[in-house]
Amino acid sequence: MPGRDADRDARRLADQVAQAERLRPLPACQDAENPEDKKRAGEAGPDADQCGRPVAGVKHLRREESADAEHRDESEDQRHQSHATDVHTGVHRIQDPAEQVAHHHRDQQQAAAGDQADQEDRIGYAHRGGLSLRPPHGILERGAGEPNQGDRELTDFAKVDAYIHDHLGDWLGELKELCAVPSVSARHEAIEPCAELVASMLGRRGFDTEVSPTDGHPIVLAHADGANRKRDLLFYNHYDVQPPEPLELWESPPFDLTQRDGAVFARGSKDDKGEFVARLASLDALAKAGGGYPCRLTWLAEGEEEVGSPHLPEWVEKHRHELAVDGAIWEEGGIDAQGHPLITLGVRGLLYVELRVQTISRDAHSGQANLLPNAVWRLVWALASLKGVDERINISGFYDAVRHPSPVERDLLAKLPSQEENIKKEYGIDRLLLDRRGIDVVAATFDPTCNIAGIGGGYQGPGSKTVIPSRATCKVDFRLVPEQDPYDIETKLRRHLDKEGFEDVEIDVLGAERPGLTKPDADLVHWMAETGEAVYGKQAMITPLSGGTTPTFLFTEHGVPVVAPGVGWGNFNRAHSPNEFMRLQDFENAIRHLARLTVRFAEG
């Protein structure tokens, strides 16, 4: 989501967080101290993992996919080459037709050699059981964030998990390479090279990859086949990052991924390059140790998420036929402070406007303030007409389309822990806005907002200057709830300003997204919960509506459910702030979760 807390004060609080929740190094086998586990480890047969836990089943790999996965190391040179030569082509395909033929030929040979192993996996998968929805008794007593497969019988995920554990260093190497490309979208920096690198990373994993132009930054679109060709899972990521400033607050260079304290630090280490590489890793693990890609896969990686995805909706509409998927894995997932995997069903919409006033042709001496209209005053009065201290938005008709939480949503809200104390502590305040408490805190997302994100006009330097500002601007974001529509709100905003006598206040729409909602009873939600609970050993926390905005509506409005397993850890990752980090334990768990969810999704 664009615009989180790039503030110099972030450091102090982040340090407090780090002190409170000391970053733990990733334990190799965290459950080893559990006597019950030790006993099980002693009894463990060939289907048990190194901690003695039973392992889950793995689906067989289709021949092409296996070979495409093998192709990974070979494509290293190709990546560099395409990176170097195709930076400015706009559209190109990493895997050209001639290359595909060659790959197919290699695939045939490799598939023949791997037949025996494939056969075993296929048999193993066929008669092993599915996943349980509820975590087993005893799991909930484990610590937050500790790897745990649950106690499902007869799975092959031990092999997948072991592969993941053994290859973390490789993927962190890829993440380092990706973070080294400073793809700051707000400044249009290193955008094309980063798109090319993302495309090549997908290409070397067998994806048919396209760097597709938009009126802004290119979008990487990629497709791969998988065992179940009737199911298609979409991964949404973004390859752009927030600016790294203020640079002086970074403890290691922002674009040089650095490992310390059980975590890796860099701009994008979590948001969103860490997420991206975790997904690649889960596919590698499935390809190498889990039998291959279990279904068709579609990848959409955009380069303008941090500036509000201005060109994504139009591009998605144009490419709708290539995006006919059955489910989508979005960004921004992870666990909460207590280690519960998070599921977010909906996001709010957004109308982001810049309001502008110009009253006189140039700034004037304030000795003439009785005679000349002041642009800042005009803007202040216009803003004050929008919302008063009671936080009620006074735009006529603003609340018309707002629907209250449904009974199911109310039940989900009631189960969520109130973040009241956490938020108060994090922002150093004694009470929340309007003195919200308890369920009102978690239910607050069902109220739309009118937020001034920034304002500026006249003299802002040190000391005094006596001017009448000729111009003033501010940025206002409205977070919209189901069923509000941003363009409807824009119309009503214009009408309101005119009615209140502020015809001179211009509106420039910088962003418009509708709310996106996945149904609570969608299968994907169910699978996300059960696989998450299996990995994290804690019940999933389901948030019916997030406070933020991300354009899931582009898919949810077409009936595609959207969930987001991921590498996040509460609000602690300092995304958008100096010293952004991803914990290694969250990285590993997310990969394991993604692998399980992808397999489960493929089963349908």
Add this chain to the structure above:
Amino acid sequence: MPGRDADRDARRLADQVAQAERLRPLPACQDAENPEDKKRAGEAGPDADQCGRPVAGVKHLRREESADAEHRDESEDQRHQSHATDVHTGVHRIQDPAEQVAHHHRDQQQAAAGDQADQEDRIGYAHRGGLSLRPPHGILERGAGEPNQGDRELTDFAKVDAYIHDHLGDWLGELKELCAVPSVSARHEAIEPCAELVASMLGRRGFDTEVSPTDGHPIVLAHADGANRKRDLLFYNHYDVQPPEPLELWESPPFDLTQRDGAVFARGSKDDKGEFVARLASLDALAKAGGGYPCRLTWLAEGEEEVGSPHLPEWVEKHRHELAVDGAIWEEGGIDAQGHPLITLGVRGLLYVELRVQTISRDAHSGQANLLPNAVWRLVWALASLKGVDERINISGFYDAVRHPSPVERDLLAKLPSQEENIKKEYGIDRLLLDRRGIDVVAATFDPTCNIAGIGGGYQGPGSKTVIPSRATCKVDFRLVPEQDPYDIETKLRRHLDKEGFEDVEIDVLGAERPGLTKPDADLVHWMAETGEAVYGKQAMITPLSGGTTPTFLFTEHGVPVVAPGVGWGNFNRAHSPNEFMRLQDFENAIRHLARLTVRFAEG
């Protein structure tokens, strides 16, 4: 005055102005085309100037003063020396006791040599008449800004005027040297060197000069004796300037005085270095061609005028005994667009505050806008509580001390031309604030103001960022009218904010000045008018209360009348803007006006 229109848009309008009123080269003898003048020129005897106009009388020069004036060229080396060696001493005297003795010795010799000329001047002065209040018939028909001495009989100002005309180049050379010191007070740049240069310029003219420290920038204080030791005239100037930015809009380097189109261009060319040098020039002319300094002279040149003179009041109180003068010549004088010399009797007071709000410890993601207080919203609501679109200031008791214009002030207002059309044209608007017209435009200065000079908070860069700003600030200036007091208004502002629930809005006072008023019937006003009308050939325009602020109250409250003849030309000089300029004709006329006013003041 601090804070005029440092705006990028200034250029466009200034160019329009320049186009409308094409800068004229200074005519050597502007009335030569007037048949009446040609006739007079033909009849002119030895007391007529080169245009045939009669010339005014010049007072005799005391020996010491004459010598001090002669000392000017000799002190060139001394100036450089003191400049180089005393930059950081804080206090020092350009003219030390040993030097004074040496000067006195030289003075005796020179005075003896000049006795014959002095004798003639003294006789000439003794039986020549005074100045007439009203310009003579025929003078008003002359063009604006054309040199004219009026038709007073028996004066020696022809000699003074000729000296002025012949030495303009020398003074422009001094101005070039002064403008080359980039004394930007807002950035504390080149302050001490500039103070030293100013002091040395005065020192070489016989002033006993002190660079006096303050808690901010030093103040140059200087005294010189003159013929009438019972009368003391103070000159107020400032040696600091506004920043030159935006640099790209300057057509010649901002700190390299450049002559073109009958004007000189540089930062400070008018405000206030041009004024300062014009005053020096008038004294030079009196010393060399008018018989010497006619009375005691006190000079006060501060270095913080452009940042609101924060340390001047305290310094003046401490040096009150050195400032016991009978009249003061302030800065910011000149003629209006029609060429009328301007007299301003009063200035408004000022309360300049910065208002600050911090709501949360750091900026937050705007998805939490239902939960976290927004600093910009707090500030907007607090501001909106101060004043509504009706421009009425809602602070309880704000208007208590406001007095309405007196009958005399009303009469003066009624005589002023409305600037309505000029202002509308200059700022590109169709109507003035509150649709003020006619006398309401000129009378508007008697209403106090509440002006937002600047506001800032949250994200102001390009595009969108969705943050809840943790902090917001704004600068508000209140222009105060007689008898309002800035500290009383500050108290009432605090009380208002508390009462309205804005205890979280902090107030930081950046400037506080009381209004300053010179009585309309003061002799100095009368002399200013008659000498101005004599020089400019147009009736003086008397403004009872200016819209701006300058700390004349430091003198007017002690019964010292304050006026300001000067080099200004309407609002056209681009003071505080790129391409600031001073017209050469305004420079010459101001020198002539200053010389006459000083002589007239000395007569008492």
